[in-house]
Amino acid sequence: MAVGPGTLPQFFPVKGVKTGIVSAGIKKPGRKDLVVIELAPGSRVAGIFTTNQFCAAPVQLCRRHLQAAEPRFLLINTGNANAGTGEPGMRDAVACCAALAENAGVELQAVLPFSTGVIGEPLPAGRIIDALPALLAGTAEDRWADAAAGIMTTDTRAKGASRQLHLGEHRVNISGISKGAGMIRPNMATMLGFIATDAKLAPELLSRWSAELGERSFNRITIDGDTSTNDACMLMATGQYGGPEIDADSPFADDLKTALQEVYLELAHAIVRDGEGATKFVTIEVSRAASVQEALDVAFTVAHSPLVKTALFASDPNWGRILAAVGRAGVEGLDLQALAIFLGDVCLVRNGGRADDYSEERGQAMMNQEEITIHIDLGRGEVSERVWTCDLSHDYVTINAEYRT
CATH class of the missing domain: 3.60.70.12 (L-amino peptidase D-ALA esterase/amidase)
Structure with a gap:
């Protein structure tokens, strides 16, 4: 794949x-x-x-x-x-x-x-x-x-x-x-x-x-x-x-x-x-961070989350997994009211909870795409960073389990 x-x-x-x-x-x-x-x-x-x-x-x-x-x-x-x-x-x-x-x-x-x-x-x-x-x-x-x-x-x-x-x-x-x-x-x-x-x-x-x-x-x-x-x-x-x-x-x-x-x-x-077993190409953007390191910490925490990556593979708009990853990224003094999370152009999180205008149908439409952007607005500064990752599929496990055979 x-x-x-x-x-x-x-x-x-x-x-x-x-x-x-x-x-x-x-x-x-x-x-x-x-x-x-x-x-x-x-x-x-x-x-x-x-x-x-x-x-x-x-x-x-x-x-x-x-x-x-x-x-x-x-x-x-x-x-x-x-x-x-x-x-x-x-x-x-x-x-x-x-x-x-x-x-x-x-x-x-x-x-x-x-x-x-x-x-x-x-x-x-x-x-x-x-x-x-x-x-x-x-x-x-x-x-x-x-x-x-x-x-x-x-x-x-x-x-x-x-x-x-x-x-x-x-x-x-x-x-x-x-x-x-x-x-x-x-x-x-x-x-x-x-x-x-x-x-x-x-x-x-x-x-x-x-x-x-x-x-x-x-x-x-x-x-x-x-x-x-x-x-x-x-x-x-x-x-x-x-x-x-x-x-x-x-x-x-x-x-x-x-x-x-x-x-x-x-x-x-x-x-x-061409990631092993990849079915989706994912861009993770973090904006309005206080520093480059802060932006990268958030982006890579989301990118490495097995729960986020498996949801991406399943095309499941389980936005709570993204929210949880952002929350454990180690950002000190994170203002939840100032934070916003987007999947493509669909706002998932605003003012500390699910965005009022979010619907499962709109989230699903974004997740069904082969190329996906997750945007996280921290509302803390002027720094923006971007990383790229893929989903985690059954094939990744198979490829690496059989790598030497």
């Missing part, structure tokens, strides 16, 4: 980026499970990673390599997370990077590793290493769609986004892919995201945008409240578009950031739409 059509876009080729994909037989024979992203010399990369303290070996190694050398290759495997594997897992991650570096003629630290899949099982490094020559031989500028499919795990469909814009006389392309369907919770959300542009971004702006754009997109989604061991989202800028370096004072900075933000949001929303 998934919400919406989920078709891949036309990917605009990013100058200085090639992708490749092969089958290494990591978990299932014949499945395309190993992806490489090759970057032109001079490319710059920044990223954000999971905050889970059991972060996987590739996450630890990727952080080190980012600080040590100019990135040239991203190596991504599915079918095995290489997390909870201790020192052997780190040795396997290093061995895979070293083998790719040797095959490509670059230094070890120029390879950034990423893994996703089952936690706690040894990485079949030998299979990955054996597949590297074919992987590198098959890279091309037009294989973004193949790469999107190659990083999937429990995803039911590949996820991608692409934009093209002009900055003065120069054309800029942006393309990105993501994966994720379960174990999704911000900080970060099991997800991987890779976004590339051929614009030339100043290093400090690249790092700032990587953090800001990730925070407003991938860190605003949740499927089940579980923070993965392997999350990473990388922003790559090859500088091949032919124009000048863009810094914070550039007249083109705002246009480029807007286009990148659209790609980030589209990739993040695609994960929610």
Whole structure:
């Protein structure tokens, strides 16, 4: 199940980026499970990673390599997370990077590793290493769609986004892919995201945008409240578009950031739409909060409530579950008379109780929709925030109960 059509876009080729994909037989024979992203010399990369303290070996190694050398290759495997594997897992991650570096003629630290899949099982490094020559031989500028499919795990469909814009006389392309369907919770959300542009971004702006754009997109989604061991989202800028370096004072900075933000949001929303067992795409808006943290506390309390999520799956306008979640979100001194809760354009709660003009029929009409907005007006301040989630269905339990079988 998934919400919406989920078709891949036309990917605009990013100058200085090639992708490749092969089958290494990591978990299932014949499945395309190993992806490489090759970057032109001079490319710059920044990223954000999971905050889970059991972060996987590739996450630890990727952080080190980012600080040590100019990135040239991203190596991504599915079918095995290489997390909870201790020192052997780190040795396997290093061995895979070293083998790719040797095959490509670059230094070890120029390879950034990423893994996703089952936690706690040894990485079949030998299979990955054996597949590297074919992987590198098959890279091309037009294989973004193949790469999107190659990083999937429990995803039911590949996820991608692409934009093209002009900055003065120069054309800029942006393309990105993501994966994720379960174990999704911000900080970060099991997800991987890779976004590339051929614009030339100043290093400090690249790092700032990587953090800001990730925070407003991938860190605003949740499927089940579980923070993965392997999350990473990388922003790559090859500088091949032919124009000048863009810094914070550039007249083109705002246009480029807007286009990148659209790609980030589209990739993040695609994960929610493909949430394990999802049948509804839900936007939770909190307005007139006293602070960003307060708004997010309320939004995520509602988003994570099993009772709210199961009501959404049943298309049941049981608004009391939303009210109860808001009430336990930890907002100090909440004025119930000033608070209002809406389902779409239907007011559910006003003046501390059910809105006078609410009817079950109007609530049901909203709940029957595939895409739903829950709006919570706290009446306390000027801050607004938005998060995205999905419902909780029987299929979510089945998928995760049978994940390793």
